[in-house]
Amino acid sequence: MVPQGRFELPAYSLPMSYSTPELLRLQKLNKVIYIYIKYELMTIREVTLGYWSTKGLGSVSRMLILYAGVKLRAKIYKLLPKEEEGIITFDGSSWHENDKVSLKSKNSLINLPYLHLYKDKDEILISHSTTILSFLGKEFGMFGQDRKEQLQCEQLLQETDDLRKVITSFAYVHHKKKEDEIICAKEVFNKAFEKTNAGKIQKFEHWFSSKNATNENIFLVGNKISSPDFNLFDILDLYVEFIKYYKFLDDLIDETIFEKLGYPHVSKFYNNFKKLPKMQKYFNSLLYKLPYTNKSANFGSGIKGNSWDHKNQIDETPDELIIN
Numbered sequence: 001m002v003p004q005g006r007f008e009l010p011a012y013s014l015p016m017s018y019s020t021p022e023l024l025r026l027q028k029l030n031k032v033i034y035i036y037i038k039y040e041l042m043t044i045r046e047v048t049l050g051y052w053s054t055k056g057l058g059s060v061s062r063m064l065i066l067y068a069g070v071k072l073r074a075k076i077y078k079l080l081p082k083e084e085e086g087i088i089t090f091d092g093s094s095w096h097e098n099d100k101v102s103l104k105s106k107n108s109l110i111n112l113p114y115l116h117l118y119k120d121k122d123e124i125l126i127s128h129s130t131t132i133l134s135f136l137g138k139e140f141g142m143f144g145q146d147r148k149e150q151l152q153c154e155q156l157l158q159e160t161d162d163l164r165k166v167i168t169s170f171a172y173v174h175h176k177k178k179e180d181e182i183i184c185a186k187e188v189f190n191k192a193f194e195k196t197n198a199g200k201i202q203k204f205e206h207w208f209s210s211k212n213a214t215n216e217n218i219f220l221v222g223n224k225i226s227s228p229d230f231n232l233f234d235i236l237d238l239y240v241e242f243i244k245y246y247k248f249l250d251d252l253i254d255e256t257i258f259e260k261l262g263y264p265h266v267s268k269f270y271n272n273f274k275k276l277p278k279m280q281k282y283f284n285s286l287l288y289k290l291p292y293t294n295k296s297a298n299f300g301s302g303i304k305g306n307s308w309d310h311k312n313q314i315d316e317t318p319d320e321l322i323i324n
């Protein structure tokens with residue numbers, strides 16, 4: 001039964017009062033329309049993510065956006081090697097002299113990766129990979145369920161980043177001799193995989209075993225996927241490429257590498273993540289085929305861990321890729 005009496009329309013509606021049931025029904029409808037319009041404005045339907053034509057620091061945000069089912073406009077910039085008199089230089093003007101100039105007027109800190117979107121009349125333009133990941137995680141409900149879990153997410157983003165730095169600081173160094181490169185690669189391998197408290201991967205193994213992560217959906221925080229899961233997967237995937245390239249194991253099958261190295265939970269996490277149905281859009285896209293590092297890197301900029309071969313390889317990545 002519709003209650004009788006005097007009813008005020010909400011502040012956002014017409015400043016009038018009504019007393020008949022018919023007008024009360026219109027009032028309710030008005031509210032529903034208002035909520036719907038508000039929801040439409042608040043919902044992020046499309047985002048732009050700008051980064052180089054590599055995975056680098058951009059791939060994690062790209063995969064999170066696709067996982068969330070949001071339209072991704074991936075702006076892709078190319079670092080182009082040039083050889084003059086035997087000296088190779090890298091031309092990044094596709095970014096530095098183009099979009100960077102205009103975007104800088106909106107954000108002085110603009111960098112790659114950057115995230116650009118509109119929400120509720122606001123234009124949002126941010127840089128710094130972990131800031132982007134925490135923003136996207138919060139927007140898409142992938143940043144923990146309460147304050148405790150949010151703090152876990154924050155810490156894990158930093159921890160996964162530390163794990164990334166171990167390998168990327170090595171990847172961009174060019175060694176005079178292959179033997180020197182292999183010695184340094186071995187140091188990176190030890191730093192990441194050593195079983196002492198100083199080891200990087202053992203922290204994640206300990207984290208998973210402490211939270212009794214034995215179920216099928218093995219995630220870092222609670223029982224739900226969150227931003228740091230994407231970061232951890234991306235970095236583990238890079239380590240898989242690294243271990244295969246330098247042949248640090250006899251058994252070089254992606255699915256068993258971490259198990260063989262004595263990290264069963266990490267292995268389970270890695271394999272489970274690869275099978276997530278919502279991740280398949282990313283895995284089947286060109287974005288997953290991009291090299292891990294940029295052209296100037298010694299490791300991972302070319303095919304299967306090799307360096308980019310500027311004499312025989314051409315970067316044919318499109319400048320923009322839209323994935324729905």
Ligand SMILES: N[C@@H](CCC(=O)N[C@@H](CS)C(=O)NCC(=O)O)C(=O)O
Pocket residue numbers: 056057100110111112113127128129130
């Ligand atoms: N702290 C930043 C580092 C960003 C950064 O170093 N970006 C590199 C690629 S990984 C770049 O080439 N930036 C382009 C620029 O300096 O404009 C982040 O996490 O995003």
